[in-house]
Amino acid sequence: MRRTGISGLGISIPDKVLTNRDLEKMIDTTEEWIRTRTGILERRIAGDEQTTLDLCIEAGENALKDAGVDAANLDLIIVATVTPDMLFPATACLLQDKLGAKNAAAFDLEAGCSGFVYGLVTGAQYISSGAYSRVLVVGAEILSRITDWEDRNTCVLFGDGAGACVLEPVEKGGLLGFDLGSDGAGGHFLDLPAGGSRLPASRDTVARRLHYIRMDGNQVFKFAVKAMGRAALKALDMAKLSSDDIDLFIPHQANKRIIDAAGRKLGLPEEKVFMNLEKYGNTSGASIPLALYEAVGEGRINQGDIVVLSGFGAGLSWAAAVIEWN
Numbered sequence: 136m137r138r139t140g141i142s143g144l145g146i147s148i149p150d151k152v153l154t155n156r157d158l159e160k161m162i163d164t165t166e167e168w169i170r171t172r173t174g175i176l177e178r179r180i181a182g183d184e185q186t187t188l189d190l191c192i193e194a195g196e197n198a199l200k201d202a203g204v205d206a207a208n209l210d211l212i213i214v215a216t217v218t219p220d221m222l223f224p225a226t227a228c229l230l231q232d233k234l235g236a237k238n239a240a241a242f243d244l245e246a247g248c249s250g251f252v253y254g255l256v257t258g259a260q261y262i263s264s265g266a267y268s269r270v271l272v273v274g275a276e277i278l279s280r281i282t283d284w285e286d287r288n289t290c291v292l293f294g295d296g297a298g299a300c301v302l303e304p305v306e307k308g309g310l311l312g313f314d315l316g317s318d319g320a321g322g323h324f325l326d327l328p329a330g331g332s333r334l335p336a337s338r339d340t341v342a343r344r345l346h347y348i349r350m351d352g353n354q355v356f357k358f359a360v361k362a363m364g365r366a367a368l369k370a371l372d373m374a375k376l377s378s379d380d381i382d383l384f385i386p387h388q389a390n391k392r393i394i395d396a397a398g399r400k401l402g403l404p405e406e407k408v409f410m411n412l413e414k415y416g417n418t419s420g421a422s423i424p425l426a427l428y429e430a431v432g433e434g435r436i437n438q439g440d441i442v443v444l445s446g447f448g449a450g451l452s453w454a455a456a457v458i459e460w461n
Contacts (some may be wrong), residue, residue, distance in 0.1 A: 139259035140305035140461040143202025144428045147193035147297040149179040162287045169291045174391025178294030178416030181277045188220045190297035191230045191275045198271065202301035209239040210267035213258055215250030215274045215420040218281060219243055247448025248387050250274055250420035252456050256313045258302045273299040274420035281327055283347035294416035298424020308459035312374030314366045321451040324354040359393045359447045364400030366455035367445040374457040378402050380441045385430060387446030388412040388422040409435060436460050
């Protein structure tokens with residue numbers, strides 16, 4: 136079984152910034168209320184002409200350049216998203232064409248905010264089995280298109296962006312352990328009710344605002360606090376490591392209180408927990424790769440470091456991965 140490492144990273148961030156002060160003018164809320172309850176100060180919003188594919192292209196091209204890999208040499212492209220350009224064809228297939236990855240298979244993966252880690256682990260299996268050698272994994276979202284801007288409890292949370300990584304075989308280190316899971320009984324706590332086969336688009340579904348994110352914040356919070364730390368510990372156990380071995384913990388950037396709770400569960404000091412939530416808000420599948428990219432850029436990750444990624448999301452789902460950085 137071959138080891139799998141990350142050889143390149145890239146991101147794409149929309150130019151438009153939406154601050155808490157801006158939201159004060161749009162809905163019944165205050166900058167202080169948003170900041171103290173979530174830790175978010177601002178988020179990025181895609182332009183009217185931008186699509187998820189556009190973000191995928193920029194992030195993917197940047198990751199390929201960082202890895203020194205030509206798109207024609209990719210074997211597989213996985214796009215983790217809940218906001219594809221359309222239901223089909225898959226955004227990954229459109230990306231394959233735009234990148235010129237003529238030899239790559241491609242598919243989308245939908246696991247909510249857990250999606251990028253699901254994609255990373257899935258891509259690693261193709262490499263470890265020997266089936267493929269180069270995999271591009273992208274987490275990309277334009278959540279502003281499915282956010283109800285009249286719902287003060289959810290619209291303050293979400294932002295847009297994309298992050299990507301290139302996976303290749305490595306001699307040592309790389310992905311050491313992971314934990315993936317789901318609890319579908321809690322699926323109704325975080326969903327987008329209409330637009331599928333259960334509730335096809337109609338005047339009624341539009342009038343009832345069923346094409347936007349719905350969330351039971353209290354239930355998702357309780358689930359998240361348990362899930363992120365537990366998943367990280369299970370992934371560490373697979374890697375035959377403990378929380379004492381963690382050099383940097385990169386959690387899904389959803390809420391500062393959830394991140395703080397996960398850090399405490401792992402017994403980590405504040406300096407070992409990475410957070411950029413204040414700049415981007417919750418970008419779902421893009422959250423962890425955006426944070427990973429910035430952590431590397433800030434010199435927070437060095438060769439040989441043990442990095443733990445952990446997230447939770449719609450499904451309800453969770454995912455964690457332990458990586459020895461190459």
